[in-house]
Amino acid sequence: MRARRLLALVAKESVQVVRDPSAILIAFVLPTILLFLFAYAVSLDIRNVRLGVVLENDGPAARDLAADFAATRYFEVLPVRHRREVGDMVVSGLLRGVVVIPQDFDRRLATGSRPAIQILTDGSQPNTASFVSGYAEGVVASWLDRRSGLAGTGAASGPAVVLEPRFWFNPEVESRRFLVPGSIAIIMTTIGTLLTALVVSREWERGTMEALFSTPAGIVEILLGKLLPYFALGLLATLGCGLLATTVFDVPLRGSWGALLALSASFLIPALGQGLLISALARNQFVAAQVAVFSGFLPAFLLSGFLFEIDSMPPVIRAVTYVIPARYFVTGLQTVFAAGDVWSLLVPSMLAMLAIGSVFFAITARKTRKSLDR
């Protein structure tokens, strides 16, 4: 008996979803755009950094060093004659960094005293600045190393710690490999929390809740009937994103589709629970939307670790991230795509999400009874 009622409610909701253009927008159009942007636009991979190289003298060593800079694949070098020209260019953003090879460079090198090289960066873009300074330092260092080999007294390249980096799971070192999987969390939050919050509060606003309450349908059936189609929609969207990621955006899935879907399902529980709780408390679309964006979407975007490292955040905020389901989802997603089915990581993540989800549902259950008394 109960199953039939539940099925009827699920059928009703599914028809409504299919006929609602905003649901289609959020579940399919927006994710495609977002994935696309995360694959191409939001790139932490530095390239084409405009670097000014001030060659104050024309000596062979100086020119050699300058040539090294030009040969790198990260810098787009702009030769500049005088130091005073670069100030304005950095201010207006034409240059992100400047390397100044001073006038006495060759001379000092020849006499064995240490020439000073200035590396100036546009600090208003700290990430780029840190990259510019670090990489430029590296170019100078390797130039020096090569030079020492040439001048060599047989000590070969001398004592040196040589670091051999290996990037596991992402040998090509493309930010896309972790951004795209992580962005699935954003998409699921939008579907699970924002859309659900709006849809349920709309039902309250329109008055159809009242009619449902007067039938034998129980409160659990009514709420589940609303959530299950969005759960299915979320899983469908996950599948769609996964397919897009693997086929179009060149982000391979090293784990299994089953693990991906299981992860997604575990995330949808707290996401839907949150959406439901918000609509139960707000019962008004505008407020529900604001709360959903503020407490669901923005944390998923900024505090889940997908774009900004959690470890780098202040301790208070780091503590807060432990109760954000998106945090566990992002780790899980990045692992399942880049590393594979690492169950020792996936299982605890799923459990954490389910735990948070059950808290949301418990609170909602307390707050919603089949009654119009507030």
Next chain:
Amino acid sequence: MAATVEIRGLAKRFGEHPALHPFDATIEAGRLTGLVGPDGAGKTTLLRILAALMAPSAGSVRVLGHDVVEEADSIHSEVGYMPQRFGLYEDLSVMENLRLYSRLRGLRGKDLDETFERLLAFTRLAPFTGRLAGRLSGGMKQKLGLACALMAHPKLLLLDEPSVGVDPVSRQELWRMVEELTDDGMAVVWSTAYLDEAERCETVILLNEGRIEHDGPPEALTSRLAGRSFRLVRPDDDRRTLLTKALDLDGVRDGVIQGHGVRLVLADNERRAAVDELARGAGAAVEAVPPRFEDAFIDRLGGGPGGRSAIAERMEPVEPDALNGDVAVEARQLTKRFGQFTAAERVDFEVRRGEVFGLLGPNGAGKSTTFKMLCGLLEPTSGEARVAGLDLRHASSAAKRRLGYMAQKFSLYGLLSVRQNLEFYSGVYGLTGGRRRRRIEEMIETFGLERYLRDSPDSLPLGFKQRLALACSLMHRPPVLFLDEPTSGVDPITRREFWVHINGLVRKGVTVLVTTHFMEEAEYCDRVALMNRARVIDLDSPDALKARAATPDRPDPTMEETFIALIEAGERGAEADPAGRAA
């Protein structure tokens, strides 16, 4: 045998505010019980308690033997409930809505098929099963809502104002359906603000401010007014002036315009002399008429309002040349098409200065479309719409400055205070400086809005909301007033107040164009245009239309019967002459 519903000492409070004061009542099976009362009286609250959607604050209620608090689930299975705001899913089709409720109620197999067949025939919705519920007319929506509520063969049916916004033809059908149900033994509670409906119920529970004023057959209340109702017919004077004078008489308890005359209710038999004198002075004949339930209702609730409209008195008479002629509103071959569908076709009429003109018709007839074209809300596909001689399409701002508009939903800004609403509307109509301030103060005074100035219009009682909406629409003293179902769902006393103001304004020369489903209001009109299927099928004074609909069995039809008869005649004519070649 136990009654279907037994109420003992029921009371309900919302916080501090008492919605229902303690009372006892019963509702019997096989009977149509009317639940009547002004807005805010507590009807919806009572129905919700009976449907086990709200718990009583005190007392006990047993429905079909179950307690509403302890056994709410059983009640949900056995009671059918139709809430005030439909409860239909607008983006699902008729069939999908029906199927949902059938499954929620556990119907299956043969029972399901039979029930569907019966309900679809009953509601005559069979041809529309594929249509989205949002696209149905008001009447059809209510029928669908009723079908959904009937799904589980309930023993008790609760209907919350099912006939609001529904045209008379559909209303008759709803009645027919409900009467069939009570014949079968169902207990039906029908809540309404329309008193002619209350009269047709077997029992009436009259609620006012949470208290029961009457519980029993309507005749019991009505008979108390025997001998106190009179009609003054065919006065030489303008009937509105006559009404105003009559209402100011000491002994007159209530009065309305009816056809070419006035209908009065006296405080008691003795006062007849004054009325006779008034009638003589106006050249009208006095007829005694049987009392109506509405008379008793008004009497019970303290009598109707007086005849003076403060706002009308303040207003200067409309200038003779305000309308650039004698024609206030003109529709010239107005046509509107939405894609393939023609909503209004070659509508053509004139509203003369100082007239009250009614636009009537069933839902979907085209009257709302025509109305909207005439006040500038819709652009005609072809034809012209003029106000005060100005074409609404080309001289839009100038034309709109001459018209005032009051909508059914009042369109007040809930986020602003009452005073801020007044300031907004005065500004939008171009009032500035001292004149604006004076006009606003005037409105506050005449409509008695002082105590509510800081509040949001949403929190106002219905009567005051209406006053505020009227004040805002009159801010710029328009010579033409458009009223779109202005008193829909409103209780009779508030409605009378409203018309006191309107009548006063008309006597100062304002022209009024009104649409309504409430046939009594059609009586207040000087002329009525009856529309059906996108065309005007009749246009005349109410009395003339009644004469046309009169038959030997029914020599003195009510406006509602007239409407139905003429529409049906029109339908038969349309079938015989589909191209509409006959005039």
Next chain:
Amino acid sequence: MNLPRLSALIVKELLSYLRDPKSRITLIGPPIMQLLVFSFAATLEVKNVDVALLDHDHGALSEELVAHVRTSSFVREILPVNGPDELRELIDTGQVLMAIELPDDFSRNLTAGRPARAQVIIDGRHANAGQIALRYLNSIAGRMNQDLRFELGTIRGAPPSGGPVAEIEVRHWFNPNLVYRWFIVPGLVGILAMLLSLLVTSLSIARERELGTFDQLLVSPVTPLEIIVGKTLPALIIGTVMGNVMIAAGVFALRVPFTGSLWMLELSLMLFILSVVGIGLTLSSVCKTQQQAILGVFSIMVPVILISGFATPVENMPAWLQVVAQASPLKHFLIIVHGIFLRSAPGSDVISNAWPLAVIALVTLTLANLIVRRRLQ
């Protein structure tokens, strides 16, 4: 255009948002809170990194390297492991960002004056942080190398071998300590002002339609142009005021330096909001319900933020996408706001980034005008 009508419309719109104290709080509260919380959370700095260490050597020089790493500012903890499986486990489960494996001949090679290799394994799922951390490690290694050469030279008694050594002076202009917050906060000012203005305008028409007051406007003498201006100006006022509140919060509460011209920022802010308002109005007249408007704002905001260089520079994008980014008003405003806050941008710079804003504003407002007019029929 009639001034009393217009001012009545503007007053009404402003009051709708400001009259109710709860509404005022909802308007101001979340943006401020978001500014405060997210300016601390959103950072691309790398800190508190845990490093796994598999040291086969345990020699003096490997200890020295480890010591350098342990005391560097970006490392939180070094977790020694006993074998490659443990190392793998720590990386797989995300407990460490990177691992260092030192072979057993590490110290020997260095003492002998030969290069010694150290394997650095980085969790590619956090590749960006990993790269930054790697750069830090490289600096540490570089410095250690300089010292080694010098030492070795002294030990052997020969002149400092390894040839030339250079002194590298690094200076970060405008933000010497590369405080990430100084970059994020001006950006958040732009984003939050945009979000608010967009939300306010997009809901305005949709809400009036749902409540029924829109019809009342249409039957009044108000012209379509007046309706549009009557919604544009209040949104402009609210957006500008909120923008300024957040600028003040950024400067005084979050201590972000402000080195440019305030009035140029104000002008740019207003142009920016105008361009955003046009988008909001178009959305509002197209959407039939508030829900659609809200979701519409959302669907537009997120891609626009991503494409505008808020977190990641526009230069990193492929060339054709950079062209698309030019259509985003936020992109231009971000350059202006970063410039004025941190770089004392001169008027010429501001203007060269402000005129695209003006063009976008013109386009969106004209579009809104056309669409609203069409919809009003």
